[in-house]
Amino acid sequence: METTSLLEARAIGKSFLGNKALDGVDFTLERGEIHALLGENGAGKSTLIKILTGVYTRDTGSVTLDGSEITPANVADAQQLGIGTVYQEVNLLENLTVAENLFLGRQPRRFGLVDRREVRRRARSLLQGYGLDIDVDTLLSSHSVAIRQIIAIARAVDLSGKVLVLDEPTASLDSQEVEMVFAVLRRLRNQGLGIIIITHFLNQVYAIADRVTVLRNGRLVGSRKIADLPRMDLISMMLGRELQDITREHQATEETIAAGEAPIRFTGYGKRGSVTPFDLDIRPGEVVGVAGLLGSGRTETAFLLFGIDRPDSGTASIDGTDVRIASPVAAISNGFGFCPEERKNDGIIGDFSVSDNIALALQARQGWAKPLSSRQKAELADRFIRSLDIRPPDPDRPIKFLSGGNQQKAILARWLATEPRLLILDEPTRGIDIGAHAEILKMIEQLCIDGMSLIVISSELEELTAIAHRVIVLSDRRHVAELKGDAITADNIMKAIAAPSQTEAA
Amino acid sequence: MIDTRNLPFVAALVIFLVAYAACVLQFPNMLSTRVIGNLLTDNAFLGIAAVGMTFVILSGGIDLSIGSVIAFTSVFVAVMVGSLEVNPLIAFAAVLVISTAFGATMGLMIRFLAIPPFVVTLAGMFLARGAAYLISTESVPISHPIIDAIQGFYFRFPGGGRLTAMAMLMLLVFAVGAVVAGRTRFGANVYALGGNPQSAELMGVPVGRTTVGIYALSGFLSGLAGIAYTLYTSSGYSLATVGVELDAIAAVVIGGTLLTGGAGLVAGTFIGILIQGLIQTYIVFDGTLSSWWTKIVIGALLFAFIVLQRGIVWYSDRRLAEGRLKEA
CATH class of the missing domain: 3.40.50.300 (P-loop containing nucleotide triphosphate hydrolases)
Known part of the structure; x- marks a missing residue:
């Protein structure tokens, strides 16, 4: 008799540089269940997944798999324990054949050399189990993203076999392809595998998941059976608002x-x-x-x-x-001007000073042949540091040492400078x-x-x-x-x- | 059907055969075992080094230290055998250990200090060249019964050509290299690294071990190439083999290996070496052409092959996109 859940995470906590990414989160995965993990950016989904798959180690809490406590040290360790992961994009190698991808690192050998015929044979029989009849000698890059995703799933399940984690597996698929991948997932669920899926498409959550767990700001909002959860309730769980809240009404004139x-x-x-x-x-x-x-x-x-x-x-x-x-x-x-969402990656140039960061867009519009003089830059920086109240008011400080809010103001200043x-x-x-x-x-x-x-x-x-x-x-x-x-x-x-x-x- | 991955290899092979046929039409004497034997011997050290370079480039890296390591090896062996009268076999073994350790150290730095291979091996290039100068700035001749025996050892082809010990060594290195690349887990890991290091790591490829192994292998083969070069010139000279790493890179790329890594064949590099040798031979036969034409033709071929590779990547991407449109 199996009485315990397949995977149980209790009171998981994880901090990065003092910021709590996860705070006392519980998560339970049953056998033969597809469990959607939902939440907006920064909710802690990926942190939780990375703890379960051995990329990060948890600060607090416990994880049990099949009733025994585990602490995967790395991805390979988690795989060995039975937790396999399929990522959205980078999970297979386009320059290798399908068969090579399936058996990389665990090729059957004869006399110390890779037995290519055996690799091919096993690859074919493995994929047949997924209803995929493709030439395993073709390059991975010659197959559509959906096929690749199924190949990645096949590899992960073959390697691990208990828990399958899918991080946005359908982000770049069209609806037919999504259905193809989902058919595979349903079959795996019926075989008793536990599947965790992260996706942003609510339609897909309702199409495939048995249960959802919603995280927000590193905390657990709730875990519900999808059958008793109206769409509206799910959205308010994700956005963190109750419908009966008094909303601040429209204000802009x-x-x-x-x-x-x-x-x-x-x-x-x-x-x-x-x-x-x-x-x-x-x-x-x-x-x-x-x-x-x-x-x-x-x-x-x-x-x-x-x-x-x-x-x-x-x-x-x-x-x-x-x-x-x-x-x-x-x-x-x-x-036009554009302040991107990923400030750290797309917005600021961390090692440049505040004034250089502000001058960037104006300089780009002027063309590189006409550099802004340092006096012009200083004036520009001065004006915006004062008008936007950027703190500390030091134009020469590298911008990476400013707080997020002040960085954002500097980027705003950059665009405002171009009027x-x-x-x-x-x-x-x-x-x-x-x-x-x-x-x-x-x-x-x-x-x-x-x-x-x-x-x-x-x-x-x-x-x-x-x-x-x-x-x-x-x-x-x-x-x-x-x-x-x-x-x-x-x-x-x-x-x-x-x-x-x-x-x-x- | 030809795998698009190997199309550049096939192209190189076709170019070699067509060029050779054209040469023979002009100079019928070029179709002789003598020419082939000399071509193999003259390029033996380059070929051996190019096998190491093939692994490095397949993994998405580069090794600029090869020429310097060859020079270091030749000076080291020449001084050990010529001046210190050490048994050549001991000198060979010692220098192979040194060059392998040198390569492994570069691999360690690339992996664990996360420094680009270009920078690490550039430093290695100066270091090895400097070490060679330190041992001797003069050309050191060597002579020893064992070395004479190796130099004098050859198979005679029908037609008078000779397959020398150095040429045999090169052919052996190519054969072993092809098996290692194509039929071992290490080889598969090299291709995986060249495809996408992050994916490879997520798929459980031991990235650190493989990287160190690749540069150690390149160091070892550079040492071996240095030994072949010493035997070839019967001397060691610290100013020799400047820029051989670039010739090796050229041979690898002309042989169809993707300069960005992940696709290519060791056999292709052999074709690359043959093409370079063929051009040199043609210039010798012609007698009026400047030897710089070798460089010009190699340059043109390199351009052509890089464009070909781009074209293949572009073409297969487009075909894939079209395939998806049709499905939709």
Whole structure:
């Protein structure tokens, strides 16, 4: 009789440099169960997964597998114990054949040499168990992502065999391919395997999972059977709001918005596999909020607007003339600015001083042939350090030594220095303290009054209801709703997200 | 059907055969075992070093120290045997241990200090060259019964060509290298590293052990190439073999190995060596051409092969994308 659960994690805690990434999280996985692990960015999903798969070691708590306590020291250790992982992208080697990928590191040998025929034979019979009839001698790179994902699953299960962890396995698959992978997962579940899946697509959670566990800010929100969990409840678990909460209603005034035809228009703008074509127009003095769960296409929309990704459909027009925005440089010369979400990777240049970081975008627009003089830079830095209250007010300090909020202000300053007409802010308040949070919101309002157009992407619903004149709601990489005026409430946004979309993930 | 992975190898083979046929048309004498025998002997040390370089490049790395290690080895052996009168076999063994340890140390630094191979082996290049100068700045001739015996040992082909001990050594190294690359777990790990080191690590490839092994192997083969070079010139000279690492890289890439790693064949490097040797031989036969034409032709071929490799990668990506569109 098996009375214990397959995998039990109790009171797991993990800190990085004093920041609690996980705080007393419980997680239980049964045999023959597909368990979805959900939460927004920074909720602690990946930290939990990495503890279970041996990438990190936990600070506190216990993990038991089949009733005995385990502490996997590394990935190979976890594999040996029976916990295998399939990552979204980097999990197999494109330059090797299918068979080589399946048996890398554990090739059957004869007389000390790899027995290629045996490798092929075993690879074929292994894949037949997954209903995959492909030539195992072909290169992995000649197969679609879905097939690769199944091969990765086959390898992980063959290697480990008790628990299968899937980190966003369907992020780059189309709906047919998702179904193919899910069919494999269902079969494995029926064989008694425990499967943990991380995904951002709620449709998929309802399609495949038996149970969900939701994390938020490193804490456990709850673990429920998916059958008794309405979509709306799941979303409010993830976003951390109860529906009956009194919501701060719409606050932004319409006064700032310039009348007349919108000068910046995007029509039928989209990119296959990234964002379904959408229309967007924006006037001076207007804040357009973009809401949606993680992975719903928020950041992809920003990338498209700013020319980081090239659209494959639609047109952009400014002041009535069509423009092509095929690169960030083109976007900047059209008067766009973009503060990305990943400040550390995409935004700041850590070793550069505050003043150099501020001068960057202006310099890029001027072209490298006309360098800003150090006096101009100093003036620029001075002006913004004072007006945005960047602390400490030292223009020569490397920016990596500033707090998150002050870094964010410096990046804002960088774009403000170019005097953009459209500024795109992706999660402008993530990871910064409450004080700086309020200041940045105030600044957005001020910019609006000054006649700038802003697009603000945020997962903080209160933030959007407070500052946005319009909110575009995204779900499954599609612009599903647009809320205006008094309709902008947290409830309405959540309802729009929850409404099941017509199609599966693009 | 030819695997697209090996298309550059096939292209190299075809180019060699066509070029050889063209040479023979112009100079019928080039079709003789004598020419082939000399070609193999003249390029033996380069070929041996290029096998090591093949492993390094397959893993996505580079080893710039090869030429210097060859020079160091030749001076070391020459001084040991010529001046100190040590038995050549002992000198050979000692120098192989030194060069292997040297390569392994570079591998350790690349892996555990996370310094790019280019930088580490650049330092190794200066270090080995400097050590060679330290031993002797003069050309040191050597003569010893054992060395004479090795130099005098050969098989005679029909037609008068000679397969010398050095050429045999090179062929043996190529054969063993091909088996190691294609049929051992170590070889599979080398390809895995060259494909994507992160994925390889996640798949359980012992990245550290493999990296050290690769550079140790390259060091060992550089030492062996140094011995072959000493036998070839009967002397050791610290100024010799400058830039041989670049010739080795050229042979590897012309032989179809992807410069970014992950795809290629040891056999391809052999073709690369043959192509380089063929050009030199042609220039000797012609008699009026400057020997710098070797470099020019090699340069042009390198360009052509890098473009070919890019083209293949681009083509297979596109075909894959088209395949996906059709499925959808």
